[in-house]
Amino acid sequence: MYVSGIGTAVPPNRYLKSDCWEAFQESDWFQRLGPRAHAVAKAVLLRDNGIEARHLALDSLEEVFQIDPDTLDRRFIEHAPALARDAGMRALEQAGLQPERIDAIVVSTCTGYLCPGLSGYVAEGLGLRADIQAFDLVGQGCAAALPNMRLASALLDAEQCSHVLSVCVEVCSAAMYLDDDPGVLISACLFGDGAGAAVLSRRPRETVRRIEWRDSESLINQTKREALMFEQRSGMLRNILTRDVPWLAADHAEAVLNKVLRRSGIERDAISAWIMHAGGRDVLAALEKKFGIDKHHLRYSAAMLRDYGNLSSAFVYFVLQAALEDDAPGGAWWLSSFGAGFSCHGALLQVD
Template sequence: MDPVPIPTPHINAIGAATPDHDIHEAFIGWAGEQLSDPREQAVFSRMVERSGIDHRWSVLPRGANGGSPVSPEGFYAQGMPPTSARMQHYAQAAPELALKAVGNLPETLDPASISHLVVASCTGFTAPGLDQLVARKLGLSGAVERVLVGFMGCYGAVTALRTAYHIVRSEPEARVLVIATELSTLHLQPEDSLEPLLAMLLFGDGAAAAIVSADAQGLAIDGQFAATLPDSEALIQWHVGDTGFAMHLSGEVPGRLGDALAQSDLRSAICNGAGLDGIDSWAVHGGGRSILDAVEKGLDIGPDALNHSRTILREKGNMSSATLMFALQRVMQGPPVDNGIAIAFGPGLAAEGFRYSSA
């Protein structure tokens, strides 16, 4: 008896969405006021200019007279809200933004066609979970199998897509809806020192949805890889506190990533033992300009290789796990790809990704 062939999973389509409230400039003004040291103020201003970010979008409502979350009557106007208030907003806004991303898929979603739902998010907790809230609002069958990827940070979309990949390989008829939704702007923190304010400067809100199946259209995904850097667990941390989730993002991260990517063992894992010369497409998580610079230098790739990632960073900031799917969407809208690499970075310090090609 001939063995049953294992299907090749494909990302058939991606839809993406951001809110319509641009909070980037308002944050810059607020953050500058938190710093009392003139030297730190000057450094912060320079880093703003060098950030490569023009806009970041928030689900938080506009304050008085259309103001920002830090303006009078804004979400943060009366001090730092407790975690409970932030999670209440997450439970309402996260499903809405996720549904907006699903609505932006190239073709209208048929709820009856979905067999599995995989949702990634690290910026909120609620029960029933975001997976169940989205499933109900989409009208998915109660029999749909669900997975919730929580608190994995910026590489959460890789884990979600990898989960869909394994589902399709084991169930060739499966049609998996993958969603990454992040509301980072719910977690503004009362800080008066430079490093945490520079970390908060990066993040915005966004959501992306993808259909993964054995249908040979879109991007074929294969060649999963994962690597955790030794002695790096203190470099990125995400703590649940009384006033939201507090992130620690060390300034050492870009340098450590760049050094790791320059090593032959990690390069070999990323390229499946082949060289980088044959790679014709990159979908890299735009964690920040310094991260993208480190990737470009560490892998010794051309100055235009990360254009998709730099464009997303400029227009939307770092949307945590959703960011990589925005990059993959731009890849799918471009010319055919023979050998592409998707990669994201997050707590661990870890690098996770996969290879892709056009169907």
């Protein structure tokens, strides 16, 4: 399998973390939450947390505090198909392919629900064929991009398709929830809205840099499921985020990496680019320590976190795009995502 094109999309409105703190202070929710909640939000939004701004599908920050099931559902329905379509179109343009060349589409999300699924809306928006194979994956959280791509790989390896469009889209502002729990508050301060897409092909395209998917591995630890997950409360998604997440991410990411490197006969220091999901600043610090690498190796993840916040499943498309735009050195690249489950996935890429 080869990556033929990458595309990303975010809503037009960008909000600094200081803007979010001011809007929170002026909202009714500030009075409804206690002093500890105020202190947590202030610390996350005004100190260095690795994030400077986020793009949100809102006309104003006042809207983010309209938290009820119908409002959040409408927000997802309005923005998820559009963001996914825009990312998909950019991926097709980079691959130099017309929409009718796509044989299958795989769409992942965890921040909303549609039936019929998002895949049909995205296929319609892009003008894909009526006989396209369409798959909707849900419930995989921040980790979803690599399972999405592995399904595409299976379709390509089975010679059922020549080109598959992989899309991850998250409208995290449609999964907003507030209460006095520190994990809930931190989540509300970290996540942004966006979509990423990749055209995955059975053969390489001459129009782009050659990116070959060589090997991959997954690890799901159900005993740590409650460390990071969504739960349903009052008809809305409430994010559970615990202090163990940075080290869980680092431990699982290293286990997946080591297994693939042993199988491939490649040493860790041979990795020339690290395309890592960044749950937050503390997650990146844990990865640096666990992998024995420095901040420079995770510069693309840190830059995307700074500019967009945690985009959940869409994040690694942004990181891969950033590395390609920077003309990162070729060779072995490591692509990894992790999240709810607790799950972790990794893939070894060969980039020429």
